[in-house]
Amino acid sequence: MRIGELAERTGVSRRLLRYYEEQRLITPARALNSYREYKESHVDIVLQIKGLLDAGLPTRIIQQLLPCLDKPQTIYVPNVTPEMIATLQREQVRLAERIECLTRNRDAIADYLDTVLSVRSANTESMATS
Numbered sequence: 001m002r003i004g005e006l007a008e009r010t011g012v013s014r015r016l017l018r019y020y021e022e023q024r025l026i027t028p029a030r031a032l033n034s035y036r037e038y039k040e041s042h043v044d045i046v047l048q049i050k051g052l053l054d055a056g057l058p059t060r061i062i063q064q065l066l067p068c069l070d071k072p073q074t075i076y077v078p079n080v081t082p083e084m085i086a087t088l089q090r091e092q093v094r095l096a097e098r099i100e101c102l103t104r105n106r107d108a109i110a111d112y113l114d115t116v117l118s119v120r121s122a123n124t125e126s127m128a129t130s
Contacts, residue, residue, distance in 0.1 A: 003028075006038045010046040017046065023059045025049050025066060056095055061087060 007014045020026045021036075026045055028036040045066070052062045064084060 001038045001040075001042075003036045003038070006042055006046065009043050010050065012046055012050055020046065020049055023063065025059060025063060056098055057091060061091055 001009075003014050003017055006012075007017055012020075017026070021028065026038075026042055026049070028038045028042070031037050048066070049062055052065065053059070057065075064087070
């Protein structure tokens with residue numbers, strides 16, 4: 001498939017797909033006319049990359065993880081190095097801290113929204129009885 005179809009099927013822009021290629025996260029074949037040719041398996045790979053990026057992992061870590069990813073939701077590590085373990089442990093701590101921060105922010109927004117809505121509701125009721 002060509003880059004446009006891969007972009008459409010994954011929701012990842014063509015420009016970002018070219019960036020993934022530049023970062024050596026994906027490697028398309030080249031047709032005789034130099035167009036990029038993607039395999040069906042690239043759909044899953046791109047979705048995995050997108051998910052890992054959304055989780056906050058940098059491309060340098062993703063590049064190390066990709067060879068360990070068999071298919072979505074399955075990870076196997078045939079030759080894990082101490083460096084890879086240390087890197088993943090650091091990323092796990094960083095993500096846990098980010099999740100805690102996001103959870104606090106979500107809860108604060110929910111509390112603020114509850115307060116605003118209750119004040120608004122009280123004002124609306126007060127105006128209706130006047």
